[in-house]
Amino acid sequence: MTMNVTQQIIIIAMVVLGTVVTRFLPFIVFPSGKPTPLYVQYLGKVLPSAVIGLLVIYCFKDINLLAGSHGMPECMSVAVVAVLHFWKRNMLLSIAGGTIVYMILVQMIF
Secondary structure, eight states, X not given: OOOOHHHHHHHHHHHHHHHHHHHHHHHHHSOTTSOOOHHHHHHHHHHXXXXXXXXXXXXXXXXXXXXXXXXXXXXXXXXXXHHHHHHHOOHHHHHHHHHHHHHHIIIIIO
16 A cells, blocks of 8 residues: 555654654743642652663563573673663663673573
């Protein structure tokens, strides 16, 4: 199924509109002269930890401890992430280091 030119223009316009709205809406809803609402401050404090928790659960959800590599690459990568983060306190370094170690383990060892 192919789209005609009108449909393509409509789709591009909707993507542009969605992008513009999501970029400018926070500045309209929360102007710089007013204090940030308490519930937004609360969400800013708790959501990063919640997202990391969800990512950890997502990463471990398909591990079968009774078959294959028994979850060893995943556990070793999590250990690397934890050590790097406690050592350097740099989230980007921790995530990149853990990802690199995981890919090396999965591709070359397990």
